[in-house]
Structure formats: structure tokens, C-alpha cells
Amino acid sequence: MKRKHSFLKSFSHELPLLLLALPGLVYLIINNYIPMLGIIIAFKKLDYAKGILKSDWVGLKNFEFLFSTPDAWIMTRNTLLYNLAFIIIGTIFAIVLAIMMNEIADRFFAKYFQGMYLLPNLISWVVVSYIVFAFLNADTGLIPKVILPALRAKDINFYTSPGYWPFILLIVFLWKNTGYTSVIYLSSIAGIDRTIYEAARIDGAGKLDQIRYITLPLLKPTIIILFLFSIGRMMYSDFGLFYQVTLNSGALFSTTQTIDTYVYRALMQFNNVNMASAAGVYQSIVGFILVLGANLLIKKINPENALF
């Protein structure tokens, strides 16, 4: 009797909190959980006359097209390597930028640079693709028409030369995303207790020592969380970057094709809902495994930094 009483009491105590959480919960359920039932489409052959639920099951048949292409290896390699490069180089650039911005004493300039670095992130990929096009196109582009002749270098048609694109894509990625990521690091740095730096200075630590022994260790949890988020999206690629910026140029496939762009191109051709779902399910499952794996690894090395 007493226990029930305490339950009711604690329930009424928590009710306001539960009510507070309700809108968020409802949103999560409707937006993130109910659509998960759609996973069944990946295992069916959709028959419009029967509807989704009554369509026939076909097992893993819808997944075959992902692996039937001889380019399956190339696009998986591209997806993983680009993401790896983006995670590692992107993180280094973002942290360096954040530390540098943190050192700007003048308030006006600090805000100014933050804004300027954030700006590219607000520009849509379609616009970015035309900016890149203005630099690279063979007929009027700045680099082939002005810079290369000035250097007396050989004429290059960038949109048919796959070798240059890993660098071009990395540069475009960094230009667009570094500012945004660095803001997250900047806010973590701002949260570090100033007195620690003061103490270090009194003990004679220089700027670099402060960064190495105070800033970086205290940034570690943020870095790890962002790293885990990125790992979960290893099998996905930024569609805008790989499809729009390359102008969907076939000649560049060997270095720019990723799983997403392959799936998009294949399904534009066939308008097949089943295969599209299969591709999504495949990417989610691999991403899920990668997150669990990375978290496990971090737990082994450094338990208090693991996400769960």
C-alpha cells in the first residue's frame, strides 16, 4: 500500500516534467519511429493493387543491385575514404580555427571572422556548384582560361579529369564546413575555466603549452562525440558535394562516385521504391554497426568518454 502510494506520489511529482517532454516525444515518435515501419518495403515487391502491407515478400532480392555492379568496390572505397579524410582533416582544421578565433581579443573582429567563416555553410550546394564551375569550366573558367595560361601550363578540362577531384572536393568541403564545426569547438573552448589558464601562465606555460596541455585535453569529449556522430554517417555522403559540385559528370565517376550518387542515378532510371528503401536500410545498418563499434573501442580505451 505504501509502495503504491509512493509511486503515485512520485508520478504526480514527475507529471509536469513528463508533460514538458511530451511534445518532443510525440515529434520523435511521429517523425523518427513510425516511418521505421517503412523498412518492410525493402523486403517486398511493391504491388500497388495490393498495397504496401499485402505485397509479396521477396527476401533480400532488392539489395542485389547494390552489389551487382563491378563499381561496388570503387563506390564503397570512395565513400569511406572521403569520409575518413573529411573527419580527420576537417576536425584538425576546425580545432585550429576555433583556437585561433578564441585568441582574437577584439570583440568586433572576433564576431566578424566568426560570421565570415560561417557564411559558406549557409550557401546551398547548387550555388556552390556554380561557384566551382566559374573557376573550373573549360570554356570561360578562371583557372583554365586565366591562371593556367599565365603559368604557361597545359590546358586542363577539369570536368573530364578525375585525378584532380579528390583535392577539389576536399577543398570545397573544408571551405563550406570548417566554419560551422569550429563554432561548436569554439563554444567548448569558451566553456573552459579561465582560472586554469591563469594558473598555467603563472607556472610559466607559453601559448603552445596552454593549447597542448589544457585546451586539447578538455576538448576531447567534444571531439569524441562529434567523431562518433560522423562515424555513424560513414556510409553516407554529402549528396550535394558529390552530385551537384561534380555536375554529375560521368567522366569523373572513378573518383567521385559514392553509394548515394550511385543509388540516386540507378533509381532515377527505374523509379523503384523497393530498391531505394533497400539502399537506405543497408546504409543505416552499416552506420549503426560502425557507431556501436566505435563506441565500444572508445569504451575500451577511455571509459568515461564513451557515449553510452
Add this chain to the structure above:
Amino acid sequence: MNKKPAWLSFVGLLVIVSLLFSACSPGQKPPASSSPTEAPAEIHFAFLSFNKIPETDALASVEEAINAITVPKINATVKLHPFSVTDYAQQVTLLLQSGEGLDVYHTLGDLPQRVANNEFIDISTMIDQYAPETKALVGDDFLKTATLHGKLYGIPAYKGMAMAPQLVYRADIMEEIGVDPATIKSVYDLTEVFAKVKAKYPDMIPLVPVQTGNIGLITLLMSTQYKVDFLGDSYFTPVAVLIGDDMHVVNFYETQAFRDIVNLAREWYEKGYVLKDAATTTSNVLEFMSAGKAFAYIAAYAGNQAYTQISAQTGQPIRMVRLAQPYLSSTSVNALTWGVSTISKHPEAALKFINLLFTDKDVINLVIYGIEGRDYVKIDEYHVKYPEGKDASTVPYTAQLSCGIVGNQFIQYQMEGTDMDDLKLMEYELKHSAMSPAMGFTFDGSSVVNEYSAVVNVINEYVPGLTTGSMDPAEIPNFLEKLKSAGIEKIVAAKQQQLDEWLSTQK
């Protein structure tokens, strides 16, 4: 004890989830009543519109005018669903799964896939009862192209399908360089013309792509120049084809026709006759022409007078000259096929409505032009124009650019300035053009869908570069090698097998 509320709320959650899910699950059709004096059937009718999509009240007024005809004639009312080209496939899919339903719509070059999805009902026998006039009008040759596995799934739109590759050029420049267009008989005569343009106007691009990655040479395949029947493959990515009267399916990229267009494109590219970025540019061909930077493009048009519209749109003196004659195959006919959906609650009324689209002048003109006086005014018996001070983007309703999509093009009004002789030529060529020996055969690719996705991926990698000249033809052997490992031979074999079966039923 603490766990109980969590558990309880989880059960509650499941109940909510299952309620929501069952509410949107299909398949709960109310039993169809069959009393003779029933209320008019509601027909949901989707089509592609290249014009501005009208507002709801403009749609409602047109629907009302259509209903005034359809209720007495076929006891049905109509709901219009015009969709833009980027939305069409997705919106149709949504309507097919929603409770609202969809009765009548058309394919966009994807009839076999839609049949494989069981989206269209078999109208083989219904057509005699509910759409006999349309059957007679379209004719058996064309209806066969919408027949798969012996069942008729739809009716191809009746329009100027016999399209010929044309050089669309600036008449003033042609005159300046002193070339008589009548002397241009084939695409191979163009090299010399472009050379003269380049010599006289070094800043001008002699040939611009008609679309990204297509400088128009592909259009020559589906003409009397090369007589290629794509056998249902996409226009941009032919895979396994027939050439001329030879009934052996071949890998298109091993044919002389492919080598010819690649070599020609390379020659033009190296001499600077083609836009260098032709494989990737997203600029619209009309933009190039309007800007006065380009001399010509190659594209397929029905009839011979499309240039009047192009001149009006670009503000340049445009003319065109044929590079070959039209060559009809199933692919050119069944790209736009009108069918009745399997979820339709009133299939008979839906088919009767399709019949009206092909035979009733008033219904089709309402769908295309909207309401007389408000959306258009008549000039004479055949021609219309927009009301004073209005144009296609300011009238409440128009689907004028869909004239070649919905039903029968030849009973529609024509825009001011259209020569009726050209329309007669289109209809004549529709009946009398050269035809593929496999006319009527439609390939069902569902058994080789994985090979198709792999092969098309390889094609996308090489073909835009090769056919615009920016890729060295020395790459062709690599290309063929990759096609092979992607499984192109399986597609060729599957097609040959289905073609042989089809031939044996055509005796």
C-alpha cells in the same frame, strides 16, 4: 516498481502507433455499389504540365466545365491533378498509395516498370466496349506497343510522334556564310558548315548541346540515318538494340552506328565546333540561342515548323532543316501511354474518360486551354491565343505545353501562328513513316534489373563524354570491357529471348 510507468507508456505508444499505421494503410475499399442510378463516378486524372501549375479555384472552374460534359455523357466527374515534370513520378506514386486515389494517368517512358508494379489494369477486352473510337483512331500497330505478355495496359497518346532530327540554326548567319540550307542533306554535311561559321565568327560556338551531355547526335539513331530500335531502353542510355531489319539484338556500343557518332563528335570537338563543356553544362539550349552566342543545335521535332515558336522564344531568326527522316519504334510510341490504375474504383468510367480525351474536342480543349474568354480567345475555327494583355504565365489556367501529352493532339486548338499544314504533315508522317520491324514489341526488363543498374552506371560514366567529343574514342575498348563485366550480355540475351517469343506470336 519504478519501471512500471515506462512499460505502461510503451504499451500506450504501441497502441497509438498501430492506430496511426492502420489509418493510413490501403486496401480498405468500401464495397462498390452497382445500382443503375448511382451518383456520378469521381475520376482522378493526373497529367504532366510544363506550364505553371494552376491554383485550386482555377482548377475547380475547369473541372466544373468538364463535368458539364462528362456527367451527361459518361456519368462521371473529374478531379484534375496537373503535376510539374520534376514532381510527376513522385506525386503519382503518392496518389496511388493515398486514400484519395488515382484513376487515369500516363507513363513517362516507363510502361514496363509500371506494369511490373501492377499499376495498370488489363483493358484488352474493356477497350472494345468503352473506348472503341479511340481503338480505331490509334490503330493496332500503336496499341501493340502498350501490350505486354498479351495484355493491353494502356493507350499511347496520339500526337506527332514521328520526329525527325533537325539542325535548328540562325538563318541570318547561315546567309552570311553563304550556305544554301537546301544543300544540307545529312549530318556529315555539317562539318563544312561549322568550319565556315568558325572562320567567319571565331567567338561563336557553332554547335551547342540540346541537353546536358547530348549534342543531338543521339537523335540520328532514331531516324532513317541509322534505323536503331532501342527496344524500350531509355533514350539517353540505349543498351541492347536492333539495327534496321536485322532481328538480332546487339550491344549498341559495339555497333558501327555508335562508332560513327563518337568519331564525328570527336572531330567537331577537336576543331572547336562544339561547346567544350557540352558533357556537363546545365545551361538551357534556348539561353545559348537567345544570347546570340550559338549558331545551331540538333534536336528531333515533328513537322517542319517548330522554328516559329523557337524564334518567338529566343528573339532570333531561327529556321530548321532535316538531317534525316523519322523512324518509328515502340519506344517512340509508348513513352506516353494512358492507362487505368489498378486502385481505380470505377475502371469503366475511367476508360470512358480516356476515350473522351482522344475523341471529344471540347473535353481535350478544356484540359489543355482552360475556359474560353478567361484563359484563351479564339481567332478562327482552329486557332486560339491568350486574352489581350495575358500570356501563358498570367492566365489562371493553361496546360498548353502539354498539347503533345494528353489524348489526341490533332483535335486540339492550335496556338496562333501554327500552320495547319504542318499539323497535317505530322499526322501523315505518323501513319506513313519508316517503321522498325519490331514495332509493337515491348521489353520487360524486370528479370535483369540488377544488370541494368550496373550497365547504366557504366554508360553514364562514358557516353556523355564520348558522344560530345570531350572523351578520347581510344577509351572505347575500356568502356566495352566494363560493360561486359557489368553484365550487358545477359541483357542482350534476355531481350533476344523475349523478342523471339514475341515474333512467334506475330505470325
